[in-house]
Amino acid sequence: MEWIDQIIQKGLKSVDEVEIFYVEGRSVSADLKQKKINLASVSEDCGLGIRTIHKGRIGSSSTNDPRHWSECLDAAIASGHLATPLPWEGLPGAQDISQTPLTFDPSMKVEPASALALLEQMLAGSEEHAAEVTAGSAGLSTATITLVNSRGVHYTDNHTGVSLSLEAIHKQSTGSEFDHSSFVDKVNPFHVGERASFFAHESAGGKEIPTGNYEILLSPLAYAELLGSVFIPALNGRNVHAGRSKFAKSLQEPVADPLISMYDDPLLPGASGSVNWDAEGMPTHRIDFIRNGVLEAFAYDLKTAYRYGKTSTASAVRGGYGGAPGIGHHNFIVDGKRSSIADERVVYVHSVVGAHTANPMSGEFSVELSNAFWMEGGEFEEPIRSAMLSGNVFSLHNEIIGISHESRSIGSLILPSVKINKQRIIGK
Amino acid sequence: MPGITYYDLRHVTGQITHIDIDNGIFESAGTTFFNKAVLRVIKNTGWGILQIDNYQPCTGRKFDELLQKACALSAITQERVCLGDVSRGVLAVPAMKEDPSSVSIEEKSAILSEIEKGAIHPSVVNRRANYIERVEQVEFLDSSGNEYAYEMCRSGFNVLAVASRNGNTQMGYEREHTIHGFNLRHHKDLGKKAADIAVALLDAKLAHGGKMKAILDPELAGVFAHEAVGHASEGDLIQEGNSVLKGKTGQKIGNDMLTIVDDPGIPEFGFDPVDSEGVAVCRTEIIKKGIVNAFLHNRESLAAVGNGVAGHARGMPGEPPLVRMSNTFIEAGDATDHEIFEECKNGIFLKGSRGGQVDPGRGVFQFNAEYGYLVKNGECTGMVRDVSISGDILTTLHNIALCGKNRKMSPGYCGKGGQSVPVSDGAPTILLCNAVVGGNGMD
Numbered sequence: 084m085e086w087i088d089q090i091i092q093k094g095l096k097s098v099d100e101v102e103i104f105y106v107e108g109r110s111v112s113a114d115l116k117q118k119k120i121n122l123a124s125v126s127e128d129c130g131l132g133i134r135t136i137h138k139g140r141i142g143s144s145s146t147n148d149p150r151h152w153s154e155c156l157d158a159a160i161a162s163g164h165l166a167t168p169l170p171w172e173g174l175p176g177a178q179d180i181s182q183t184p185l186t187f188d189p190s191m192k193v194e195p196a197s198a199l200a201l202l203e204q205m206l207a208g209s210e211e212h213a214a215e216v217t218a219g220s221a222g223l224s225t226a227t228i229t230l231v232n233s234r235g236v237h238y239t240d241n242h243t244g245v246s247l248s249l250e251a252i253h254k255q256s257t258g259s260e261f262d263h264s265s266f267v268d269k270v271n272p273f274h275v276g277e278r279a280s281f282f283a284h285e286s287a288g289g290k291e292i293p294t295g296n297y298e299i300l301l302s303p304l305a306y307a308e309l310l311g312s313v314f315i316p317a318l319n320g321r322n323v324h325a326g327r328s329k330f331a332k333s334l335q336e337p338v339a340d341p342l343i344s345m346y347d348d349p350l351l352p353g354a355s356g357s358v359n360w361d362a363e364g365m366p367t368h369r370i371d372f373i374r375n376g377v378l379e380a381f382a383y384d385l386k387t388a389y390r391y392g393k394t395s396t397a398s399a400v401r402g403g404y405g406g407a408p409g410i411g412h413h414n415f416i417v418d419g420k421r422s423s424i425a426d427e428r429v430v431y432v433h434s435v436v437g438a439h440t441a442n443p444m445s446g447e448f449s450v451e452l453s454n455a456f457w458m459e460g461g462e463f464e465e466p467i468r469s470a471m472l473s474g475n476v477f478s479l480h481n482e483i484i485g486i487s488h489e490s491r492s493i494g495s496l497i498l499p500s501v502k503i504n505k506q507r508i509i510g511k
Numbered sequence: 512m513p514g515i516t517y518y519d520l521r522h523v524t525g526q527i528t529h530i531d532i533d534n535g536i537f538e539s540a541g542t543t544f545f546n547k548a549v550l551r552v553i554k555n556t557g558w559g560i561l562q563i564d565n566y567q568p569c570t571g572r573k574f575d576e577l578l579q580k581a582c583a584l585s586a587i588t589q590e591r592v593c594l595g596d597v598s599r600g601v602l603a604v605p606a607m608k609e610d611p612s613s614v615s616i617e618e619k620s621a622i623l624s625e626i627e628k629g630a631i632h633p634s635v636v637n638r639r640a641n642y643i644e645r646v647e648q649v650e651f652l653d654s655s656g657n658e659y660a661y662e663m664c665r666s667g668f669n670v671l672a673v674a675s676r677n678g679n680t681q682m683g684y685e686r687e688h689t690i691h692g693f694n695l696r697h698h699k700d701l702g703k704k705a706a707d708i709a710v711a712l713l714d715a716k717l718a719h720g721g722k723m724k725a726i727l728d729p730e731l732a733g734v735f736a737h738e739a740v741g742h743a744s745e746g747d748l749i750q751e752g753n754s755v756l757k758g759k760t761g762q763k764i765g766n767d768m769l770t771i772v773d774d775p776g777i778p779e780f781g782f783d784p785v786d787s788e789g790v791a792v793c794r795t796e797i798i799k800k801g802i803v804n805a806f807l808h809n810r811e812s813l814a815a816v817g818n819g820v821a822g823h824a825r826g827m828p829g830e831p832p833l834v835r836m837s838n839t840f841i842e843a844g845d846a847t848d849h850e851i852f853e854e855c856k857n858g859i860f861l862k863g864s865r866g867g868q869v870d871p872g873r874g875v876f877q878f879n880a881e882y883g884y885l886v887k888n889g890e891c892t893g894m895v896r897d898v899s900i901s902g903d904i905l906t907t908l909h910n911i912a913l914c915g916k917n918r919k920m921s922p923g924y925c926g927k928g929g930q931s932v933p934v935s936d937g938a939p940t941i942l943l944c945n946a947v948v949g950g951n952g953m954d
Contacts, residue, residue, distance in 0.1 A: 116751055119590035124560035124831065125580070146544040147564040155544065162541025165530075165620055195587050217753040217872065250872075252753060257872040294720065325533050326636030327673055329680050390536075405543055437868040440879030440899060444673055444680040447717065447897035449949025451877040453870060469875060471901050471949035473720055509720035509949050 084229070090133060090152050091233050097160050098137035100174050101233045104362065105149070106130050106404050108226030113198040115219035115249075118206055123195050128226070130404025133159040139168035141386060143407040169390045175364045177235040185350070185357035186265035187241040193223045201272045205249045208276025214253040214283035216276075222246050223267070236364040243267075244355065247275050251283040256466075258282025258454060263492070265355045282433060282454045289455075289468030292430070296505045298484075299430045299472070300458060306501050307493035308438035310417075313446050313476040318345075318372050319410045320383040320398075324391045329446065329477055333378050339480035341376040342419045347398070349413035356415075356495035362408040365397035370412075375419075384410045416497045417486070423461070424485035424502040431458035432472065441476060449473035449509075471509040479503050514554050517594060518578060519653035521787055522548040522566055523828035528611075530620050530642040532627045540620055547829025552581035557588030562829050568650075595813030597821045600791035601659045602776055602784040607692030611644045611666045614693055619644075622695040623668060629702025630672040634710045636680075637673040640702070642666075642695065643688075647828065657789045665690055665780065665933055667922065670702045674709035681715075681896065683708030684863075684881065688922040688933070690782050712882060715894035718950030724858030724886075725900060725946035726851055729919035731864050731880050733936030735900075735943075736841045737925070738867040738876040740771050741936075743904055744797045744805075745834040745927075746812030746819060748871050755874035755904050756803055760818050765801040765908030768844045772796050773807055775822065775837035780922030781934040787832035788824040795819055798908070809834050827930045836925060841938035844914025851913050851942050852889045859948060860884045860891055861898055864921070874904040877949075899949040910946070915939035 087103055094101035107129045114122040132145040133155050142163025146155040191197070201221035209216050224244045231237045247270055248261040260278035262270040301309070322328040330338060339345075349358050349367035361367055363385050372380050382398035387410060400411030425431070433454035441448035455467040487500040523545075530540040548566035552559045559581040569577075611619075619642055627640035644666035652658045667688025674681050683705035687694055727735060748754040775783040775792035783792050788810055796804050806816060809824035812834055826832030852860075860883055867878025879899045884891040920937035 113587070116590055116747075120557060120588045121590045121592065122558040122560060122831070123584040123587050124558075124562060125584060126562035126564075126829075128562075128564045130564070141539070142541060143539060144541055144543050146546075148544065148546045149565070151544065158542045158544070161616075162539065165537055165540040165616060167535075167537040195584060199587060215752060217751040250751075250753065252872045255755060255873060257753070257870055321533075325639070326675065327639075329678075405545075407539055436870055436875060436901075437866075437877035437879065437899065440865045440867060440877070442682070442865070442897050444682045445897065447951060449720065449879075449897065449899035449951065451868075451870075451875055451901040451949075453873075453875075469901075469903070471720065471877075471899065471947065473899075473949045473951040475951065507720065507951055509947065511722075511947055 086149065086152055087231050090156055094135055094156055095233055098135040098163065100136040102134040102174055103231045104132040104401060104404055105229040106226055108224060109193055110222060110224035111193055111195050111198055112220055112222035113195060113202055115202060115216065118216050120202065131155060132404040134407055135159045135163050136171055137163055139171040140166045142166060145405040169386065171389050174232045174234045175236060178366055180366050181359050182238060184241040185359065186243065186355060188243045188266040191223060191243045191245065191267045193225045197223050201247055204272035205247060205276035208273035209249060209251060209280040211277045212280040212284040214251040214258065214280035217250045217252050219249040230364050232364060238360055238364060240358065245270050247272055249276050249279040251279045253283040254287045256283055256287035258286060263355065266353065269353065285463055286454050286466045289466035292467045292470050292508060292510045294510045295508060297430045297508050298502065298504055299432055299506045300425060300500055300502045302433045302500050303491040303493055303498040304434045305432045306498050307496050308435050309441065309448065309476050311496065312439050313441050313443050315415060316443060318381055320381040320393065321387045321410055323381050324387065329444065330378055336378055337376045338378045339373055339376045340483045342486065343373060343376055343480060343483055344418045345373040346371045347412045347415055351414045354414040354497065355492060356413040358413055361397040362399040362401045365395050367397040367413060370396050382410050382412060384408060412495060414497055415495060417499060419486050421488045422485045424487050424500065425458050425461040428457060428459040429502065430467065430508065431456045435472065446475045446477035448476060469511050473507045473509060479506065515578065515582065515654065516553040516555065517654050518550065518552040519651065519788065520548060520550045521826065522568065522650045523647050525645065525647040528616065528644040530623050532624055532640045534638055537620065540616060545828060549826065549829050549831055550577055550581050551831060552578060552585050553592055554582045554585040557585060557590045557592045559583065559585030560831050564829065592811050593814040594810040595821055597810055598791040599657060601661065602792065604661055604663050604784050605690060605778045607664065609693040611664060611693040619695060625699050626668065626670050626702040629699045630670060630706040632706040632710055634674045634676060634713065635672045635706050636675045639671045640668060642668045651789050653789055659785055659789060661784050663690065666693065668695060670705050672705040672709040674713050676713050679713055681709050681712035688780055690778065690780060708882065711894055712896050715882060715896040717952035718859065718895040718898040718948060719952040720948055720950045722945050723948055724855045725943045725948060726855050726858065726860040726886065727941050727943060728862045729938050729940060730921040731861050732841060732938030732941045733921055734864040734867050734878045736771050736938055737836060737839050737936045738869045738878050739902060739904055739907060740797055741773060741836045741839045742869045743871040744807050746806045746808035746816050747834040749806055750812045750815045753872040755871065759803045762803050763801050764803055764905055765798055766911055767800050768914055769798055769801045769908060769911055770796060770842040771798040772842060773836050773839045777838050779838040779920045779935040781837035783825065783837060786822045786824045787826045790822045790824065792822045793820055807834055807836065825932050827932065830930050833928050833930065835927065835932050836934055838920060838935045840918060840920060840936065841914060841941065843916055843918040843939045846913040846915050848915060848940060851915060851940055852886065854913055855886050855942055856889055858886045859895065859898065860886050875901065876904065877901040897950065901947050901949060910944045911941055912944050913942040915941065
């Protein structure tokens, strides 16, 4: 890829610094319509993102036609002319960072046959309960990511991924389940199928619940839906300094029950978000956002850190090759003292409908419950037909009274189930 | 090529220009480029699909090699996919009043900055404005010799104001997106409107949950139609058995005055000159006078399910098309606003939308208003915030008691299967009885 060096050389004739992000990948997937494979696909992906910095002005552009890199470079430089300058102190230079991939499974075969085998195991699992499969998918992917900058960084990382999902219905009751990992032997397709048909079957014939306040147990999935769209963005340094975070003035103050700690651990073995370096080439490390309920840190990339006189926490991520990097997390973990939280009678909420409609500033939400049950002694008892859950994502963290022994990966979040005191449920 | 029942290729190239202003700072502005194609083949059974970044148009042996790769994928599928008979034709893309490409990015930035500054207010702690302009060149061909090509531009902006007082943080959000050309001019008022709403919400109360009469403004009523009916009428979900509307054709699920339509051919934000399978687009009356009338289809679901027309297949560049909504709306009725508020008497008036979601198999949906007002004796009184409504597809439509006279469409984006497509939703003002309102308010 000598064109990468050409971009750097040409760019440096016009700007102070140049950064190149290049990704090449291949993915396969197969989709079910009911129990038959309806579609098999192969995707060949490539993308080039260029960022330029000149006198504190950052420009960026991208293309998935690398042969047109010159046009892309020109667009990046032109875009920098419009940006408000900031006290930029430079891209990172090359450092002695491990180049051993943390999310690469050399045994993964990114071939249609692998996807078929996973679908068959999911379908076998779905037979455990009486429910009809409506749709499902299995996909495998591999990608090589290259980050190069004019200060001497030239890193590459290899990544693999496997993802599964199955949807089922029984009468007018739906259930779905999914799993994903960077390592093919870490997903459990049989379990995915079994859980999808379990929730469809067991949720049928649910009873109404009267309006009132209840102790609830949010599954990792339901918790992720509420946490992801409201709470985590409030820890983003740019949102904090721009005035878009409820936590803007809460540093060193309690923001959750002392039981709760939240951190990003980018070097966690086996986790799907693990990386040695962030999207700007900064060496990653653990960030303790909340320790025993007290807010201790926010996440920063270089740009936000330079603008507001802070230090990058190596939290730069890219959603793809397009555009510029932004602030995110690698493996966001909620942790704390674990206990058995399903012994006493509680309303179990598997997932919710409409979490993305929560108010991202105030945290208020009211969502419809999905696959909710009365639970006691750790067992699913009678299903709850339909109800809304109303609350506030921020304040419910002060009402958490227990977190489960087990955690689960939901995208880049690793979460336990959480038991929460007195939440408002509106029956129908 | 022997054995191939069908193939089609959809190639989309284009560029996206964006501007992001955050509290007066130009965070980023510029242009990115894309080139994506999707080749779909049926050989005896199901779809073999190649998704190709950076596609270089080819013919002869090179194209045959691509077909062969897709055939190998089709060969491992099990379901025999049939394609329904369809109409052909391409609508003209509506002319733009002012082509955004004729306006320099410097001028766009300056106008957007004025809109952002419109949100300046002593209680506003953050202002953010974004401009987005997406130009796509689309080329399509299939094994039956159908070919078309068109270019289309969608552009628009959002402005957000965040107000804060004593730890209470609220937001106002305004947006305008269009297919009719450059639309930044003469909108400075929208920055101020976003700020005014954010500041007013600081004094709004949380709504109380429970059953009540709800008046929905055209934007929210449009989202209601989209979530409550639109998704459940998508033919692929009917085919999978994942919609409560399966088998309900001819059944009455709403009042006589209720007609709900999806029409990709009207010049709103969800407009398509032709669908992603090269099929002519046309109006589908999903609910006609309260009765389940027709489903939205692609060629596959039309053949499998029937009842309706194809022309509703839409895909993001490089992605296989799915059955999607386009411009979805409740037809206007004959009630005046005065009659709607009189009939409501006591309830809640809800405005704007923060989106919604549906579980079509279970028939349960939820959607959220940006803000609202309590209605007492037919008059709007105190402002309320953070109000959701949930409902049941097969029963809630009966509770639409009145439809107003004026329908208005609002642009947005809709997600399904990991793909986001531009849509518009609309309705007149409607009165919904026995609405299940979710709110966290306490006495």
